[in-house]
Amino acid sequence: MSRPRRFVRAAHAVFALLACTAACTAQAQETRRSYANPVDVDYRYNFEHLNDAVSYRTGADPVIVRHDGAYYLFLTIAEGYWRSANLLDWTFIAPSRWSFEPVVAPAAVSDGQRLVLMQSAYAPRPVLESTDPGSGRLDFLTRVLPPLPDAVKANLDDQVPKGMIPSGPWDPDLFIDDDGQWYLYWGSSDVYPLYGIALDRAPGRWSYRGKPKPLLTLQPDRHGWERFGPDHHGARFPDGKPIGNYLEGAWMTRHGGRYYLQYGAPGTEYNVYGNGTYVGDGPLGPFTYAEYNPIAYKPGGFVVGAGHGSTFEDAHGNWWNTGTSWIGVNGTFERRIGMYPARFYDDGQMAVSTRFGDFPHWMPTNKVDDPEALFTGWMLLSWRKPALASSTLGEFQAGRATDEDARTFWVAGRTETGQTLRVDLGAEMTVRAVQVNFADYQAGRYVDAPDIYTSFELQQSHDGTHWAPLARIDDAPATRRDRPNAYLQLDTPVRTRYVRYVHGHIGGAHLAISGLRVFGNADGPPPAAPTGITATRHDDRRDATIAWTPVPGAIGYNVRWGVRPDRLTLSYQIFTDHGTTLELRALNVQPGYSVSVEAFNEAGVSPLGRVVSMP
16 A cells, blocks of 8 residues: 655654554464365375275374474375474375285374384284384384284184184274383274273383273263264164264373373264263273263364374474364265364363364464464355356266365366366455365376376456466476365465466366365454354253254354353354254263354354353
8 A cells, every 4th residue: 555645754654664563463464374174185095996996085094193393194094104394284205114905093103212103903913113204214113013812813803702802903002101101002893892901012022911901882872972873863784784883093192190092983984973082090091981072073064074083282282183084975984184273171171172173273383272262263255155167077066166065076077277166255355265175086096196296276356357366286396296185375365256276287087176165254244143042952861952043144153062151162063054953962961061152154253142051
C-alpha cells in the first residue's frame, strides 16, 4: 500500500514504523510451518495384490522414534523407513538389509546409542540395529530370537491348548524402562489378549525372563468404542459370519511414574479405529482401564481412523500420538497415517487432540502447553464448492474432489501434462494452504520406480479466466518424490476466488484426486454457538443421541465429549449435510459424560455451546 506524499516527515516515520511492525509480525507468522493429515510422505505401492492386478499406495501402523537428534518413521510394508529433522520433511531411506518377507507393524526403539528394529512374526526372526540409521546401514542385533515360551507353532493359532499362547510376536512393541530393563509387548487377535514379557540381552542373543503375561483384553460389552464396524454397528464376512473386535498395536509409554499400555481397537477397517490405554504402576502391570478412553479417536472428516500407532516426545517436550487412517477403496488395508498432538494432564489423564485433526496445524518450535493451540484457525474453503475439470472419465466427476470423502475421487479422462481441476470458492477469500490428495484408480504400479513422483502447479484467479501462480511441486530430479497427500502452505496469504490444479506428472496410469482441499479464511464472522443441545443416553449405556439446533451460516459441527466438563477431549466432526443429530456409540458404561457442540464455517469456529451433563 502506498503512503500519501503530503504526510509530514514525522508522521511518515511513525506510520512507517507501525507498518514495519505489522509487516514484520505478519512475516514472522507466515514463516511458521504447518502440516495437515494425512502425513505427507511418499507412501509405497503395495505388492500383495500384484497377481490380482490391484494397485494402491498404503501406509499403516506408524512408529516414530527420536534418535540422535532426528526422527525415524517406520510403516507396514514400506521396504524401508523415513528420516526427518523436524517432523515435516521426510526422506525415504532404503536400508542395507531388509527382510524378504513383508515387514508388518514393526517395533522400533532407541537406547541412545543404537536404533533397534523388529518385525512382526509368527515364528523367531532376526532383530536389526543401527548406530547410524540415517545412512541406511542395518546390522544384526541377533540373527534370530528364541521362540516365545509356551507358544504354539506358526499357523496353529486355531489350536491353542490351555496353558499355551498363540504364535508370535505379531504387532510387537519394544520398551526400555528407566532402569535399562527391556520389555516386549505383542498381540493382534479377536480372541487373545495382549502379552508382555521382560527381555534379557547378551552379546549376539536375547532371552526371555519368565513366561508371557496376559495383560489386557477387549471388553466391548462395557466399552462401546471397542465394537467393530462403521460407527461401531458391526460388520460381517462374505459368508455372513460376524467380524470380531480386534485388539492389536501395543505401545508402552512411561510418564510421571505411571505406565501407559496403549492398544488399537476394534480394527483398521472403517472409520472408528482408535487408541486406548490401560494404566499401571509397573511395566507388566497390573493395569487398570482408563475410563476416559479412547484416547485417540477420529471417526469423522476427510481423514478417519486414528488407531494403532505410537506415542513419542519431540525435541521440545511436546507429546504426539500417531495412528492409522482408513481408505479401503482398492483393498481392506489401503490406508494412510496421521499424527496428532497429545498431552498428559497433572492427574495422569492421557489425551490426544483430533479436533480439526485433518485441518492445518502449526508444527511447534517450543513447548506448547495446550495441544489445541496448534490449530492454525485456517478453515476449509472448498467443501462442496463447484469443481470443473478439463476432462472426466466416466462417473468420476469433478465434484467428488470437494465432498470431503477420501473414498470418492475425480478421474481425468486423460493423464497427460496440462490436465486441470478448478474449484470456485464462491467469493474472494484469503487462501493460506492447499492439500492435493491423489487416489489410486487402476494405477498399475506394485513397486517403487524412478518415474513414480509427483509434479504439478497450483494457480489462482479472481475471475476464472486470468490465472497467476499460487504454488508448485516441480520435477527437479534432485528433489522429486511421490506426494500422494501433498500439502503446500503458501509463502504469503493470497486473496482469490478460484484455485486450479494443473497437472504435471504422477506415477500411476490415471490422474485421480480424492480431495483438492483449500484452507484459509472467508470474510465475515464465525457462526454463533449452537443452542438447544441435548444428550440422551440409551438403555444400552454405550450409546447416546446428541442433538442441537441448526446454526445459520455453519458448514459443519464438532460434537465434543469427555468425562469432565472442562475436558471435552473427544470429538466427532460432521458437516451440515449430515443434519444436527449424532448417534454416538463410543461410550464406556461406567462413567458419566459432559457433552457440547461447536459450529464452524469458512470464517472460523463458534464459541462452545452450553455443556450438558450425560450421567
